[in-house]
Amino acid sequence: MDNTVGGTISYRQVTSGGLLLAATNNINQYFPNLNFTASWLFIATWDKVPYFASSQSEATFQVVLVSGKNMSFTLMHYGHITPTPYRFMSGYDTSDSTDFFLIPVSDITKLSNTSNVNVTGRWMVSDPS
Numbered sequence: 001m002d003n004t005v006g007g008t009i010s011y012r013q014v015t016s017g018g019l020l021l022a023a024t025n026n027i028n029q030y031f032p033n034l035n036f037t038a039s040w041l042f043i044a045t046w047d048k049v050p051y052f053a054s055s056q057s058e059a060t061f062q063v064v065l066v067s068g069k070n071m072s073f074t075l076m077h078y079g080h081i082t083p084t085p086y087r088f089m090s091g092y093d094t095s096d097s098t099d100f101f102l103i104p105v106s107d108i109t110k111l112s113n114t115s116n117v118n119v120t121g122r123w124m125v126s127d128p129s
Contacts, residue, residue: 007049007058014041023066027073030117030124040067048080057082061111063092072127074101078111079121092125101125 003009014020023038042065048058060079066072074092088108093100103123105111112121 002052011044076123
């Protein structure tokens with residue numbers, strides 16, 4: 001991704017308010033046996049950011065890290081993504097690759113039409129503790 005030629009990358013932390021409540025409700029809906037309460041969010045958004053060496057392409061997606069007590073989750077939202085000639089992977093990976101999750105999609109333009117929680121474009125994973 002190359003935001004030097006276009007698009008916006010933004011991020012913020014949330015420790016109170018409606019977004020925490022929404023995250024809590026979403027996680028309890030997707031994992032009903034947890035009785036989870038979110039206490040912290042980190043939200044990073046890539047909005048219409050082009051790929052390197054391809055200023056005509058762009059991708060919009062968001063990653064939300066959700067934490068509460070001794071549990072954490074990664075929530076990924078995929079919006080409009082144009083085709084790319086480059087290899088891509090979607091999901092997450094830890095720095096030492098001991099924990100990772102790859103979304104099983106072979107066409108990057110289809111990410112916004114897929115889900116593992118029955119919400120189009122949304123993927124949720126429980127992070128190991």
